[in-house]
Amino acid sequence: MGFIDYATTSLVTSVAKAVTSGNKKLKILFFFALFFTIAAIVIAVLVDSDMLSKIYNSVAIGLGIIAGICILVIYAYQMSVEETQAKLEIQKVEERIKGNGNETAAAWELGRIKLESYLNRNLSQIQWIFIWTVIVMIASFVIVSYGIVQVYEGDQNLNAAILTTISGLIIEFIGASFLVIYKSTMQQAKDYVTVLERINAVGMSVQILDSISEEENKLKDQTKADLAKKLLDIYGNLKSAQ
Numbered sequence: 001m002g003f004i005d006y007a008t009t010s011l012v013t014s015v016a017k018a019v020t021s022g023n024k025k026l027k028i029l030f031f032f033a034l035f036f037t038i039a040a041i042v043i044a045v046l047v048d049s050d051m052l053s054k055i056y057n058s059v060a061i062g063l064g065i066i067a068g069i070c071i072l073v074i075y076a077y078q079m080s081v082e083e084t085q086a087k088l089e090i091q092k093v094e095e096r097i098k099g100n101g102n103e104t105a106a107a108w109e110l111g112r113i114k115l116e117s118y119l120n121r122n123l124s125q126i127q128w129i130f131i132w133t134v135i136v137m138i139a140s141f142v143i144v145s146y147g148i149v150q151v152y153e154g155d156q157n158l159n160a161a162i163l164t165t166i167s168g169l170i171i172e173f174i175g176a177s178f179l180v181i182y183k184s185t186m187q188q189a190k191d192y193v194t195v196l197e198r199i200n201a202v203g204m205s206v207q208i209l210d211s212i213s214e215e216e217n218k219l220k221d222q223t224k225a226d227l228a229k230k231l232l233d234i235y236g237n238l239k240s241a242q
Contacts, residue, residue: 083117
């Protein structure tokens with residue numbers, strides 16, 4: 001449930017950022033999505049006539065799908081903007097390193113920013129896998145339910161009802177395969193977080209070393225040696241644990 005909450009919060013936050021960014025086209029698209037959503041709910045709730053219910057229910061479903069597509073377009077746009085900003089930040093740090101090749105802190109910062117961009121991209125992939133898995137599973141559940149209802153209602157075209165149910169089960173299997181991909185991608189994200197923690201720890205150590213006065217050469221050299229030994233011990237323990 002933790003990741004479901006995270007994915008939902010991330011989706012809402014990204015859409016909110018995109019809408020409040022001042023882009024007029026995105027605001028118009030968002031209001032269209034909101035209008036279609038409200039219209040779909042109103043149509044689905046208020047229409048009771050048996051003759052018109054099928055038509056209007058189809059219209060409500062269509063409006064809901066259009067609203068969902070609009071939201072996904074806004075979300076994808078915001079993800080693209082954030083990825084572009086991350087690339088610009090990486091370029092700035094790279095230029096800083098080129099200007100001062102001895103700046104160790106900048107090198108660690110570059111590694112951290114690059115890994116964070118990989119992690120964000122990985123999390124974005126996880127979110128999209130989660131969204132499509134939910135969509136596929138809901139669609140397959142609807143198809144299977146429809147097939148079962150047709151069978152119990154004594155539909156004369158029994159083969160079509162059975163075929164519909166089988167199709168829904170196949171789509172459900174596809175959704176399950178998405179979950180396998182989701183699990184492996186989550187493991188990759190976990191590995192990225194572990195490496196990022198180590199990079200941050202090393203970066204803080206380098207900053208502490210840089211804060212030592214140049215006059216304290218002996219202390220600085222001793223600290224560097226102790227830090228190198230500690231890093232080797234940590235890395236060796238991680239390797240042996242694997």
